[in-house]
Amino acid sequence: MINDKLPKIWYGGDYNPEQWDAGIWQEDERMFKLAGIDVATVNVFSWALNQPDEDTYDFAQLDETMDRLYKSGVYTCLATSTGAHPAWMARKYPDVTRVDVQGRKRKFGGRHNSCPNSPTYRKYSVRMAGKLAERYKDHPGLLIWHISNEYGGYCYCDNCAAGFRKWLQERYGSLEALNKAWNTRFWGHTFYDWEDIVPPSELSEEWNGNRTNFQGISLDYRRFMSYSLLECYRLEYEELKKHTPNIPVTTNLMGFYPELNYFEWAKYMDIVSWDNYPSLDTPVSHTAMTHDLMRGLKSGDPFMLMEQTPSQQNWQAYNSLKRPGVMRLWSYQAVARGADTVLFFQLRRSIGACEKYHGAVIEHVGHEHTRVFRECAELGRELEQLGDTLLDARTEAKIGIVYDWENRWATDLSSGPTVSLNYEKEVHKYYDALFKMHVESDMVSVEEDFGKYEIVIAPVMYMVKPGFAEKVEKFVSNGGTFVTTFFSGIVNENDLVTTGGYPGELRSVMGIWAEEIDALFPDQKNQIVMKHSWGKLDGQFECDLLCDLIHSEGAEVLAEYGSDFYKGMPVLTVNRFGNGRAYYVASSPEASFLEGFLANLCEEKGIKPLLNAPAGVEVARRVKNGMEYLFLLNHNADAAMVETGADAKKELLGGETVSGIVTVPGRGVLILERAKA
Template identity: 70%
Template sequence: MISNKLPKIWYGGDYNPEQWDAETWSEDHRMFKLAGIDVATINVFSWALDQPDEDTYDFAWLDEQFELLHGQGIGICLATGTGAHPAWMARRHPDVLRVDFDGRKRRFGGRHNSCPNSPAYRKFSAALATKLAERYGSHPALLIWHVSNEYGGYCYCDNCAAGFRSWLQQRYGSLEELNRSWNTRFWGHTFYDWEEVVPPNALSEEWGGSRTNFQGISLDYRRFQSDSLLDCFKLERDAVKALTPDIPVTTNLMGFYPELDYFKWAKEMDVVSWDNYPSIDTPHSLTAMAHDLMRGLKDGQPFMLMEQTPSQQNWQAYNSLKRPGVMRLWSWQAVAHGADTVMFFQLRRSIGACEKYHGAVIEHVGHEHTRVFREVAELGGELQAVGGELLDARGDAAVGIVFDWENRWAIDLSSGPTVALDYVKEAHKYYDALAKQQVAADMIGVDADFSRYRVVIAPVMYMVKPGFAAAVERFVEAGGTFITTFFSGIVDERDIVRTGGYPGELRQVLGIWSEEIDALLPEQRNRIVLSSAWSGGAEDAAAEAQRQTAAGSEHAGTAAAGTSARIAGGASGLAEYECGLLCDLIHSEGAEVKAVYGDDFYAGMPALTVNRFGAGRAWYVATSPDEAFLGDFLREVCAENGIEPLVAEASAELETAARVKDGQRYLFLLNHAAEEGWAELSSGGDDLLGGGASVAAGRVSVPARGVRIIRQRA
């Protein structure tokens, strides 16, 4: 439970009373009651109000809001306000101003505009956090600390350059080790003095945002900047914790945001919170995967949905309205995947600047007679009725999908083999294929406990960090099923290639080695050809390819190509699928070949292998397959491992998720279609949103863009 001061799913959002007068506050409070709102996040961007100069603090307005909100029974999520420094700080302490990727010193403006290695910023932000904790730490309305806001953005100033050199000294210890780790003999980059190291940006090693001459340097700078911003968070966290040790601390993350290593950040947070802003055309499984990733950051612990819009956003290219029912549907989707709060940005719509067209609970018209407010109030009533029953309920997935930010950075920085490789998209393909089969999956880090799962999938595990391969081997040897893909096991944590053959440290458990990697043009496709019996041995083409490649024959490609052509030309009992993007040319070293390529000079070479290792099996998917392949493949893998779908069958756009608590399973049926959906339940239960009415096993309907929560025995 986030806080026993409010033992229910929190309902509220960002509130900016400093932008309004007392008469408006009174109306806000009246409407908050109508909507069932019980939490307000305040002081998010109020540093300039809280501290008009470096020696003066003025909390009169905040004192008033604490008393008014508490008097209305509304708990407070108190932000430290440090997401944007005041103008006076930029003028008097210019070291707080960032230098951008192109080497330009910024002026005052915007937000998230502070250098994370600025001595002035660190001093003043920690001091403000201390002042807030001294003043409000014992106030009964305080529920949680919200440090800063949506951390992000890199800096390339002299303070960051000096900080980077210190960070490198701590990481590597000596210039000799640094030079070895970065392979600096390439292009004459050997460093003889720490002062010779400079940040990699448009003035030195990088161009185009993610293109670089030296992956090791650029990768370490991303680690350093993520750590620098994290240090800023920890300074404020420690300041408030010193005075309020029992009040939880969070900061709002942003799903798949690329610049920060959220697994590392989550270790420093009491509870993960995040801001969910999908577009109207975002696949609902991608949003679900983001929720599961946020839950996975802290080993399955429930998280906070800190922000979502009640209707439309203001910053996307096309800011569509949420259709009737969608706000409720997406709110319950967050809860289904582990959220213990439902909160909005914003509670009242601003009248000026760039967020005046961002949706709000209270629109510019200023009253409750709007579609958006009616929907917000209806959801508030449901959350009130459910109360705390769902709090702390956890997932119990049997499949884990590995996601790693440093691996993502390394892939993005790679100088090949294709600019089209998108780590998030490749991970989502596997998540989506499982979701379409109503199979739950956790998003987990590289250091997760794999033994809790029957199947672990690590798509495009390009970077294999120390200990990962050994953990995979232990998992498979003990009976687990491991799946990885093309472009895996290539480099170590320094982005230095593991010589001796890809997939490096994963070669033994996979029983294959990869000779070459073919990059296909966007319009190019190859084929995956396999036996119709997934659980049986691969037939003619695969067997021939295995014999040829195991022997290392120089004419393997030609011979196998002829075999494959015969099969593709009309042999019965074989399935074919499309593939593209990248094709690894692999050889078996004991792995069973389950499928082969159908085209090009490597036709007949293995495209899918499985290796028995101890009591388990390790699969290698050597290319990026189409949706049909992943559906069939993962269905077979789940069946082999006794993994049951959450429902026996469901309509096309119906999403399922489950949370478990105290012997009860809460099955969420979320219909994303604009028409009625359905699901086939293997066992009945009680309808949580229907007053506890009994629901029988069999087919149940779910209204268009509707939600049902079925309480069952776990």
């Protein structure tokens, strides 16, 4: 639990007083009180002010800011400022800036421009973290450390090349083992010396993003870059912990950001935090899935919503305003799915550079008489009213959906069978079906304990890592239900094909083998034809993208393809394995099929929806101390009626007791408290 000093849902966000004259600060304090702001994230990009040259450190303004905020009742989320190095550093030490994928050396500018393997960057970033920790370790306003900001981006410089070779030596031990793992006899790529290996950039193996000649080296470079950036984080983390062992440490993640393996990062974060920036047309269920992923990074622990906008972004193609009520609605969506904070970027809108049109609690007009401020103040009052009621509450899902970054990298790098395969979208299809049914699910890693779930779903499990197949077999044998899909079990952790028939190591538990994979053009469809009625599935459904041509090896065939030369071949199978069942979905089905299919599985395992609610109403639950909190989130513009059951429940935001049918206003929220059954 991170909220010991401030036992409520933290409310506030990024604050940059250094961008303003001192005359504005007093007005900020007045408006923070009006809005109920009690946490400010400061010092995110202040390295240049804190260290104007190599030997000088000046924290006078930061001292004043933290003291002033604390006296006014605002606590500090203190960033280490290392997300953007100062100009003097780039001028004096050129190794600090990155080389891009095209081999071009970057100049000073922007952010995400520090090489993670630069000795200079590592030296001064760790030193800065230490200076801050020594100075503020006893400050009463310090709540949590925030290292750097939104880590990301790769580098291809000589320092990274040297670091990559060292990392490979530790991973493989010998060139012989590496050559075998990368299958370098293809195209005469045998390496004779470690110095032969260079990063897979557009100067060597890669082009157009994820296109590569050699998946092995490209996959390992992604692992290495994620590791390198994590190592930078960990160096600062360890320095902070030397001085402040009891202050939690985090850094802000970015949901399904493709470049970093967040399950690995979460092992070194005291609490996960992330920045939520959906577009107006982002499916509500995708945002919910991302919250669930952030909760799942640490096996269900609550997380921090570190950033969201009160009104609009500045960097998307079309930066729509959040309609009235939506900021509050989306804030409670985060809380419903595990957030113990609601923080914004930003508290006061900048007047210059690329974020001057990014929304803020305090708009350019500078006073409280705006729609956005009124909505923020209303939410601030409600969070104060909720107090510590929801803090550290958990979920109790019986379904786990597997997501794996390395599997995503391997799928993205695959040279075929279709450019349309999007791992994240295929995972979302299964999540979305459960979301619409109001059935809870967790997003989990391949390392998660499957034993706590009734159903585990692993869409497009292209890469099967060591031990995963045995883990699945044990889960199913013990009575669990496992689901996987087309393009699964194809390769090992080095992206080498497991021969003997797909799905490779999963073949035994699935009871099928696949001999070919057909890639359909975007306008092509096939059909899933049920052999007989099964619960909520009857007749036929469309499928597309990829079609595995599979044969049963003991699995029962539930449905067959309806057209093309493989008409009549299995497309949906179930295999009894021990006390459980393993289902294989050999193509990408339409939504109605998945809703019926997953409803059948839930019925088999006795998993019931949280409530029956109309379309557009999201239902989520958190549980704490024998009480459960049902969140009814109406994403529709119009009011919706929801049957909540005959038992009496307290509605936390309004204070009244309700039962039976309740009305949720358009874009409104109800939080129902009741004793857990």
